Amino acid sequence: MxxxxxxxxxxxxxTAPALDGTDTLPVPSGKTYEPLLAIAFLYGAILLSYTSKSxxxxxxxxxxxxxxxxxxxxxxxxxxxxxxxxxxxxxxxxxxxxxxxxxxxxxxxxxxxxxxxxxxxxxxxxxxxxxxxxxxxxxxxxxxxxxxxxxxxxxxxxxxxxxxxxxxxxxTVKQTFPNDEISEVESLNTEKDKLVIRKLNEVRGSNKSLxxxxxxxxxxxxxxxxxxxxxxxxxxxxxxxxxxxxxxxxxxLRLEQWVGDIMDGYLQGRDLKTLKQRLAWVLYQIGLCRISTLVQMDKSLSRRGEGIKKE
Structure with a gap:
């Protein structure tokens, strides 16, 4: 290197050699803390906001x-x-x-x-x-x-x-999304479109954005x-x-679907016998599983108070 x-x-x-066109490593003249101070300010402001609000x-x-x-x-x-x-x-x-x-x-x-x-x-x-x-x-x-x-x-x-x-x-800045910017949506006039618009208006609430x-x-x-x-x-x-x-x-994403399918089978009473099924169990444990199935699995195991089914 x-x-x-x-x-x-x-x-x-x-002595320090002179840097030529092939030397790409700059030699700093002294320690500089400006990047660290800038990062400390940005991260500190965000973390402080998290602490005080949520x-x-x-x-x-x-x-x-x-x-x-x-x-x-x-x-x-x-x-x-x-x-x-x-x-x-x-x-x-x-x-x-x-x-x-x-x-x-x-x-x-x-x-x-x-x-x-x-x-x-x-x-x-x-x-x-x-x-x-x-x-x-x-x-x-x-x-x-x-x-x-x-x-x-x-x-x-x-x-x-x-x-x-x-x-x-x-x-999330309200002023960024005034009503006149969604005219292409509001111009739709079928009954189905009107239903969609009503639902969007309910979701967005006070925020004028879609x-x-x-x-x-x-x-x-x-x-x-x-x-x-x-x-x-x-x-x-x-x-x-x-x-x-x-x-x-x-x-x-493919792993989550695959693991979710296998865990769905486990919830229906199937044993985890094969190597692939047990690998899916490990992936589920670390979170690589479809979220809906993962939550159901956690609740089921919590109720049963047991681990993986034995043969």
């Missing part, structure tokens, strides 16, 4: 999990923007602690969205899960290869948290994921990152 080459030349010659009612049974998830994110960001690879005396471009923090953040992410019903669960849950899997798939090679670009690509995906809230804010809360949350989460995937710096990630993310989501 260019950073290793730079250090070897520095130790052998005693934290007491949001995931009431998972406060410790939410706190762990948020803290692991913030520590990982702080580590990236203060110590690794930014300074010539750094011992490692990607410390092992960043890998562990990423794994912790993704594990809590999966746990939090396991029964998430906000937005369109089929899209929202899968987006969170797909992004978590992609982060792990990036951070591990980043550590093994000590790649600063892959490290950046894994970290930048955390910023989807801010992008999602910004998109949601834009979609964008419901469900649609807003779904657009925010999914849109934010696409934005951060588009911010990748590694050459391969720039070329294939978006495609990999979309394929990952497609695979997860």
């Amino acid at each position: 260019e950073y290793t080459a730079y250090l070897s030349r520095l130790s052998s010659n005693g 934290f007491t009612s949001f995931r009431q049974n998972h406060k410790a999990l939410v706190a762990t998830h948020a803290i692991s994110n913030l520590v990982e960001l702080a580590q990236f923007y203060t110590l690794p690879f930014r300074y010539p005396d750094a011992e490692s471009l990607v410390p092992v602690s960043s890998v562990l923090l990423c794994l912790l953040q993704c594990q809590t992410n999966f746990a939090l969205v396991r029964r998430l019903k906000r937005g369109n669960p089929g899209i929202v849950r899968t987006t969170y899960q797909g992004a978590g899997i992609l982060r792990i798939a990036i951070i591990i090679p980043a550590y093994l290869l000590q790649s600063r670009t892959l490290y950046h690509d894994a970290i930048v995906m955390i910023h989807a948290f801010v992008y999602a809230r910004f998109i949601i804010y834009l979609f 964008v419901t809360v469900t649609q807003t949350y779904t657009a925010g989460v999914y849109g934010a994921a696409l934005i951060v995937v588009g911010h990748q710096e590694d050459e391969n990630m720039r070329k294939y990152g978006m495609m990999v993310f979309l394929i990952t989501m497609g695979v997860l």
Whole structure:
């Protein structure tokens, strides 16, 4: 890597070599904390809003999990923007602690969205899960290869948290959607169309937009994921990152349907005997299951007080 080459030349010659066109690693003149301060302000403002308005009612049974998830994110960001690879005396471009923090953040992410019903669960849950899997798939090679670009690509995906809230804010500003912007819908005059319009008016309430809360949350989460995937710096990630993310989501959606079908059979009294069925059980446990079936399974197992059926 260019950073290793730079250090070897520095130790052998005693002076820092001049950077030419082939050296792509900038040597910072000193520590800069401006990015960290900006991120602390943005994340702090959003988290403060969550704490003051909805934290007491949001995931009431998972406060410790939410706190762990948020803290692991913030520590990982702080580590990236203060110590690794930014300074010539750094011992490692990607410390092992960043890998562990990423794994912790993704594990809590999966746990939090396991029964998430906000937005369109089929899209929202899968987006969170797909992004978590992609982060792990990036951070591990980043550590093994000590790649600063892959490290950046894994970290930048955390910023989807801010992008999602910004998109949601834009979609919930009432003045953004005046009545005259939906004339193409109101011009429809069949009885069926009128019924649809009445239902939409009931859903939107005081918000003059046709964008419901469900649609807003779904657009925010999914849109934010696409934005951060588009911010990748590694050459391969720039070329294939978006495609990999979309394929990952497609695979997860198919898995959820497959696992849901098998768990439906279990609810009807079928035993889980084959290897595929037991694999489906494991996927259900971590949340890769159709949400409607997952909730039914949880309730059924809670009532029965038992685990997987034995032969």
